Amino acid sequence: MEILVGTGTGVVETLLAEPVPVGSQCFCFTQRTKADGHAGKVQAICQRGRLFATGGSDGWITVAALEADEYERAWKQDLPAEDPVTCMDISQGGKFCFVGTQAGHIYIIHLQSMRLVKVLEKAHRGPVLALRVHPERFTVFSVGVDRNLSAWNPAPDRILHMEHDESPTRMIEFSPNGVNLALVSTTATNVINSDSGRRLHRNNFESRTVAVGWLSEARLCVGTEDGCLSFIDTTANSVTEIPAVYPAKLTAMAIDRSRQFMATADSSWEIMLWRIEGGDRFIWPLCFATVDSAPLCVTLATDEELGLHRTMRQELEKEGFVFSDWD
Numbered sequence: 001m002e003i004l005v006g007t008g009t010g011v012v013e014t015l016l017a018e019p020v021p022v023g024s025q026c027f028c029f030t031q032r033t034k035a036d037g038h039a040g041k042v043q044a045i046c047q048r049g050r051l052f053a054t055g056g057s058d059g060w061i062t063v064a065a066l067e068a069d070e071y072e073r074a075w076k077q078d079l080p081a082e083d084p085v086t087c088m089d090i091s092q093g094g095k096f097c098f099v100g101t102q103a104g105h106i107y108i109i110h111l112q113s114m115r116l117v118k119v120l121e122k123a124h125r126g127p128v129l130a131l132r133v134h135p136e137r138f139t140v141f142s143v144g145v146d147r148n149l150s151a152w153n154p155a156p157d158r159i160l161h162m163e164h165d166e167s168p169t170r171m172i173e174f175s176p177n178g179v180n181l182a183l184v185s186t187t188a189t190n191v192i193n194s195d196s197g198r199r200l201h202r203n204n205f206e207s208r209t210v211a212v213g214w215l216s217e218a219r220l221c222v223g224t225e226d227g228c229l230s231f232i233d234t235t236a237n238s239v240t241e242i243p244a245v246y247p248a249k250l251t252a253m254a255i256d257r258s259r260q261f262m263a264t265a266d267s268s269w270e271i272m273l274w275r276i277e278g279g280d281r282f283i284w285p286l287c288f289a290t291v292d293s294a295p296l297c298v299t300l301a302t303d304e305e306l307g308l309h310r311t312m313r314q315e316l317e318k319e320g321f322v323f324s325d326w327d
Helices: 308-318
Strands: 002-007 011-020 023-036 042-048 051-056 060-065 075-078 085-090 096-101 106-110 115-120 128-133 140-144 148-153 158-164 171-174 180-184 188-193 199-204 209-214 219-224 229-233 238-242 250-255 261-266 270-277 282-290 295-301
Touching (some): 011 042, 042 295, 060 106, 096 128, 140 171, 180 219
Antiparallel strands (some): 011 023, 096 106, 106 115, 219 229, 250 261, 270 282
């Protein structure tokens, strides 16, 4: 699997994690690649299948394939008026990239042609703080500094519904099937039904929230700046806290689509890969590496999504190389 890391210097690093021969429970980072993605900070990163996209403070969108021979040949789209990117997501089919900006606009980019196909101007009054594409419908949910949660159908360009939260929401994340939506503010998490907007669960935190990810339709994980992870069960209305296992501050977190692995980044520039044990209760460290500059955002791509290492192995297999059984 690959961990993609966006950094404060504009560099995008790819860390390849593979199991070692002594057993599938042991992993190590076997390869690292770097690419200069932006002239400023990498503000957002997202991945879908073989493609990943990054957005920077320089107002550029970079889209690249995970294959080794295409990694350096990234497509770039310069947003109008050099509007800094604040958040982004790729549609389920990998056809479109949705980009939120500092000026409150949402741009829709066709990934194959890198053509700007639509602009939702002033989608929010102020910066777009987060956006996500619904897992089952062609609908984009976004939140802004104006405290509005908006659900857009980009085709007719109209708002389907809006909700108002008591504090600015910084992050949003859909459950796997899109039934529930987590709204994360600075020190609280609200879980609502994505259709009705009915609140299902609320939890407050002592430290600043950093990241959120779903493990199932009812369970999610929230990481806070002090390094703690809180596993929330909305059905049982219970919260299990895992104390910080390292002294540095957590800066980013990502959970893969199989809901079995998690990647974290901290203020000491360390990247950790974890296995989620039992689905929602425990985590187990697998391996770690240190990157060359401050990590701001991460995403995690698994073997099934045909990333860099999978493509390389296919080429080696064509040459007659045989991998061991544990692989």
